[in-house]
Amino acid sequence: MYAQMIDTGMKRVQGLDEMSAEERTFQERIDAGIKIEAKDWMPDGYRRTLVRQISQHAHSEIVGQLPEGNWVTRAPTLKRKAILLAKIQDEAGHGLYLYSAAETLGVTRDQVYGDLLSGKVKYSSIFNYPTTSWADIGTIGWLVDGAAIMNQIPLCRCSYGPYARAMVRVCKEESFHQRQGYDIVMALACGTIEQRRMAQDALNRWWWPALMMFGPPDGDSVHSAQSAQWKIKLLSNDELRQKFVDQTVPQAEYLGLTVPDPELKWNEDTGHYDFGAIDWQEFRDVVAGNGPCNRDRLRTRVQAWDDGAWFRDGLLAHAQKRAQAQAAAARAA
Amino acid sequence: MNEWPLWEVFIRSQHGLAHKHVGSLHAPDAEMAINNARDVYTRRSEGLSIWVVRADGIVASSPGDKAPLFEPANSKVYRHPTFFPVPDEVKHM
Secondary structure, eight states: OOSOSOOOOOSSOOOGGGSOHHHHHHHHHHHTTOOBOTTSOOOHHHHHHHHHHHHHHHHHHHHTHHHHHTTGGGOSSHHHHHHHHHHHHHHHHHHHHHHHHHHTTTOOHHHHHHHHHTTSSOOOGGGGSOOOSHHHHHHIIIIIHHHHHHHHHHHTTOSBHHHHHHHHHHHHHHHHHHHHHHHHHHHHHTSOHHHHHHHHHHHHHHHHHHHHTTOSOOTTOHHHHHHHHTTSOOSOHHHHHHHHHHHHHHHHHHHTOOOSOTTOEEETTTTEEEOOOOOHHHHHHIIIIISSSHHHHHHHHHHHHHHTHHHHHHHHHHHHHHHHHHHHHHHHO | OOOOOEEEEEEEOSTTSOOEEEEEEEOSSHHHHHHHHHHHHOTTSOOSEEEEEEGGGOOOOOGGGHHHHHHHHHTOGGGSGGGSOOOTTSOOO
16 A cells, blocks of 8 residues: 555564553553544554554655656646646645654654655555556556555544544545546547557556555564554455455446456455456565666655755745844844 | 744634644744645635644643543533433423
8 A cells, every 4th residue: 555564563463461551551542442642652663653654655645746747748638737736736735744644753754754765664666657658647546546545544543643634634635536537547448549548558557556555465464463453554455455456347347448357257256356366576576676666766856855955944044034033123122 | 954843734614613723734934834734725725714833832731631631521411401301391492
């Protein structure tokens, strides 16, 4: 998902009887559905894991602007361009809500952002793929934002108040992203033969990376179990992936597009679609930094940060100068 | 690194409603904080008025004091109108 394979730092999940009094009170609050707020006591592991998860989520929003930014100047109409700009602006806002939620846990914005720029903290694997045609912009909105919604709606109920509230805002805006994406793909799917081919080609390239977004099966992962106990992960990776497939396949059928999976088949008994095996080696390669665009994405963010330094410093210097002048005027009066 | 200070943002959505906390942001001064809040929190007509307050200027109750601080309300259920039975014959009160 936007946060993948989050390390909780735990070796195994503790039972209530093994916890300290503070830890037990904390866990009982979570079990009772009471939100944890910034100033409440929390175990170090919970705090560290949330910082990792929320900052990775925030970085994904910010880096996620880059593949789409690639098409702003080449959008087919002024209307599409204005819509794409609005979507990209939303992503910046989502990043901001999430960074703010991370900051409530005692880290600074610059620390968190510095961890993205140094490569210490990752962003979602999906944003390391290139956008080579306009159809990719539609497909990203439809599939990538669609997958993100699937993950973010349960997170609105997560145990950490500031994160849950940020997710509520994000989800309200995300629905626009998915629909504008589907609208682009629909226009292409109803268009000329070349346009249909573009739409099919984009679906072929994005389908499997979109399924990988949910992360590898949780299996016996201690981290997944711990995050579930803390209620910062509410559904398993496979559950979310299945929901996504079930929801998306009929949408592709409506467009007359073919999902690039020969094993995809409706299963009457389970009431779900069966689908083929995911190439987890590709996922691991991309996460390890060897996807098609990893270096380019990070280099772009680092350059933006460095190029903006004079501007950030300039605004701060101006604000300080004005504050001093006001203080001097107040003294003179 | 020089980090911009943190501001808390409050938006009043319609005339007659109170300002409500919507989130926070960094800005070098109050004017920029208002501009940024406009861009981040009112892109879909969410507000008619914005307040920004330096986060370090907010004084908050301590979570540790929650029990004694709010206890007095717990034992005074008679403060709620539903505490008082109204006979069925008396329709509106």
